[in-house]
Amino acid sequence: xxxxxxxxxxxxxxxxxxxxxFSATNTVNISIYNDSKPSSVIISPFDGGxxxxxxDKFIYQLEPKDAIQIISEDNLIYVKTLNQTLGKFTRLKVIxxxxxxxxxxxxxxxxxxxRVYFGNLSLSVYGKKIKIxxxxxxxxxxxxxVESEAGTKQNLEYYKVQSIICxxxxxxxxxKHAEEGFHLCDGTHCQVYYSxxxxxPEITKATEETKGLxxxxxxxxxxxxxxxxxxxxxxxxxxxxxxxxxxYLKSVCDTFCTAQPHASWQKKIPLSxxxxxxxxxxxxxxxxxxxxxxxLNYIPPPDRNPHLLNTDIPLPLxxxxxxxxxxxxxxxxxxxxxxxxxxxxxxxxxxxGLCQEGAMKMAERGIPFDKILHYYYxxxxxxxxxxxxxxxx
Ligand SMILES: [Zn+2]
Ligand SMILES: [Zn+2]
Numbered sequence: 001x002x003x004x005x006x007x008x009x010x011x012x013x014x015x016x017x018x019x020x021x022f023s024a025t026n027t028v029n030i031s032i033y034n035d036s037k038p039s040s041v042i043i044s045p046f047d048g049g050x051x052x053x054x055x056d057k058f059i060y061q062l063e064p065k066d067a068i069q070i071i072s073e074d075n076l077i078y079v080k081t082l083n084q085t086l087g088k089f090t091r092l093k094v095i096x097x098x099x100x101x102x103x104x105x106x107x108x109x110x111x112x113x114x115r116v117y118f119g120n121l122s123l124s125v126y127g128k129k130i131k132i133x134x135x136x137x138x139x140x141x142x143x144x145x146v147e148s149e150a151g152t153k154q155n156l157e158y159y160k161v162q163s164i165i166c167x168x169x170x171x172x173x174x175x176k177h178a179e180e181g182f183h184l185c186d187g188t189h190c191q192v193y194y195s196x197x198x199x200x201p202e203i204t205k206a207t208e209e210t211k212g213l214x215x216x217x218x219x220x221x222x223x224x225x226x227x228x229x230x231x232x233x234x235x236x237x238x239x240x241x242x243x244x245x246x247x248y249l250k251s252v253c254d255t256f257c258t259a260q261p262h263a264s265w266q267k268k269i270p271l272s273x274x275x276x277x278x279x280x281x282x283x284x285x286x287x288x289x290x291x292x293x294x295x296l297n298y299i300p301p302p303d304r305n306p307h308l309l310n311t312d313i314p315l316p317l318x319x320x321x322x323x324x325x326x327x328x329x330x331x332x333x334x335x336x337x338x339x340x341x342x343x344x345x346x347x348x349x350x351x352x353g354l355c356q357e358g359a360m361k362m363a364e365r366g367i368p369f370d371k372i373l374h375y376y377y378x379x380x381x382x383x384x385x386x387x388x389x390x391x392x393x
Contacts, residue, residue: 004354006325007262007272008233025140026137026138026139027119027135027136027137028135028136028138028141028170028174028183028184029133029134029181029182029183029184030133030134030136030141030182030183030184030185030186030193031131031132031133031134031177031180031182031184031185031186032105032115032117032132032133032134032186032193033107033112033130033132033186033253034185034186034187035185035186035189036107036110036112037129037130038107038109038110038112038129038130039071039072039128039129039130040069040070040071040072040107040108040109040110040130040354041069041070041105041106041107041108041130041132042067042068042069042070042105042108043062043067043068043070043094043103043105043121043344044062044064044065044066044067044068044101044103044104044105044108045062045063045064045066045101045102045103045104046064046101046102046104046116047064047101047102047103047150048061048064048096048097048098048099049061049062049064049097050062050094050095050096050097050098050120051093051094051095052068052079052086052093052094052095052220053092053093053095054077054079054086054087054089054091054092055089055090055091055165056091056093059079059086059089060079060081060086062094066081066082066109066127067081067082068080068081068086068094069081069108070092070123070130072125072128072129072130073088074088075125076088076089076090076125076325077089077090077091077092077123077124077125077130079092079227084249085332086356089123089372090348091122091123091124091264092121092123092124093120093121093122093123094120094121094123095120096119096120097276097303100118101118102116102117102118102196103116103117103121105117105121105132107116115194115195116196116198116324117134117136117144117195117196118136118137118138118140118196119134119135119136119137119140120134120135121133121134121135121218122135128186133181133182134186138167138170138212139207139208140196141170141193142163142166142167142170142207143163143196143197143204143207144193144194144195144196144197145166145170145192145193145296146159146163146166146197146203146206146207147195147197147198147199147200147203148191148192148193148194148195149162149166149191149192150356151204152199152200152203153200154202154360154363155202155363155364155366155374156202156205156206156363157363157366157367157369157372158359158360158363158364158369158372159200159203159205159206159207160201160206160209160210160369161359161363161369161372161373162206162356163203163206163207163210163213164210164213164214164215164369164373164382165215165227165354165373166191167210167212167213167385168214168215168216168222168223168225168325169182169190169191169225170183170383171214171222171385172192172222172223172224172225173190176190177190199331210369210384212376212384212385213382213383213384213385214382214383214384214385215373215377215380215381215382215383216380216381216382216383217247217379218247218379218380218381219247219380219382220381221328222382223246223248223377223380224238224246224249224353225352225353225377226249226350226352227353227354227355227356227376228348228349228351228352228353228354228355228356228360229262229347229348229349229355229356229357230257230260230261230262230263230328230346230347230348230349230355230356230357231254231257231347231348231349231351231355231358232257232258232263232264232328232330232345232347232348232351233253233254233255233257233264233330233346233347234251234252234253234254234303234304234351235250235251235252235254235256235352235353235376236251236304236329236350236351237249237250237251237304237352237354238352238353239307240252240304240305240306240318241318241350241351241352242352243350245283247378247379248377248378248379248380249352249353249377249378250378251303251304252375252376252378254355254358254376256355256357256358256359256361256362256365257347257355257357257358257361258358260357260358260361260391262327262347262348262357263346263347263357264344264345264346265327265328265344265345265346265348266342266343266344266345267282267324267326267342267343267345268336268340268342268343269324269340269341269343270339270340270341271335271338271339271340271341272339274295274341275292275295277323277324278295278315281323282315284313284315285313286350291311291313294310294311295311295333296333296334296335296341297333297334297335298310298332298333298334299332300330300331302330304329304351305317307319308320311327317329324343326343326345327345327347327348327349328345328346328347328348328349328351329350329351330345330346330347330351331343331344331345331346332344332345340387353377354372354373354376354377355376359372359376362375370382
């Protein structure tokens with residue numbers, strides 16, 4: 001299996017397209033503090049000045065070491081500086097004067113850690129909360145997302161993998177919040193974006209070196225770039241977790257993740273809880289001694305299956321994972337002591353698409369980012385976004 005896939009890497013590498021410049025107009029609109037919904041924030045330039053506009057009129061020149069505080073009041077935005085009141089407005093814009101630069105923003109109510117972002121801001125009030133949209137170049141957004149999603153201690157090839165996945169996700173989900181007037185939120189609902197990339201310059205390098213690259217399927221449509229923490233040794237078909245099948249999200253063997261931090265787990269639950277769950281939730285015949293014995297001693301087959309299958313009553317693993325708060329759907333069951341059941345599992349997450357810990361290990365071993373992506377996603381191509389229309393034509 002592995003040998004075949006390595007040959008497949010080389011074949012698909014021929015289709016790898018050169019990187020070209022991504023248009024400077026590619027700005028994405030991200031709702032920041034989307035989950036915490038602040039009612040008071042403070043904004044201060046980190047480097048360089050910003051123009052502040054209230055209801056489209058210039059109201060203040062914001063320079064480094066100065067700050068404005070914004071408070072939701074009477075369904076309006078109340079703005080003040082360190083020593084003066086600027087008034088109340090329906091909409092507020094904070095716009096970079098010239099060149100690239102960053103500003104600091106901190107939510108005061110609720111009190112959260114300071115964040116730093118590139119780009120501009122639009123603010124408005126809904127209910128008693130402030131809606132804050134960061135208008136940012138997609139590549140600056142991607143490097144912030146990669147730091148939030150992948151951490152700061154990976155190597156360059158892994159950051160390239162994660163950059164391409166996050167860019168692909170962003171581009172295929174630009175309409176996710178269309179009704180609310182922005183592209184994506186900054187929480188786990190979309191992609192975590194809690195700051196610009198602040199710590200690891202390798203992330204910025206990875207984003208730049210893969211600039212504009214996205215993953216497309218054999219019909220040159222941007223893919224659903226699903227990923228998870230650890231597959232436990234074999235990834236899962238999309239149709240086994242979701243309601244539909246996707247030709248590029250097919251189960252593959254993965255020997256790279258099996259000694260990684262989230263490769264295995266255990267959970268002990270009271271025997272009575274387990275029996276009660278099977279009975280009440282799945283109408284499982286727990287009073288039949290043969291069926292009960294099956295439910296107390298289960299080893300999964302080598303190939304992953306959507307059901308727990310050692311009886312003629314298939315129990316849906318996806319549902320069991322959610323109900324019992326298990327890390328994955330790949331697990332065995334054994335009765336221990338007289339009153340407990342031990343669930344022993346592999347992997348962490350839904351198991352579909354790219355396995356992050358497997359990809360990290362591959363990157364550590366010197367396998368290039370494009371080969372890693374071709375390993376986990378079947379029959380895909382990497383393509384520069386600016387060439388997408390050309391290929392579609
Ligand atoms: Zn969202
Ligand atoms: Zn894996």
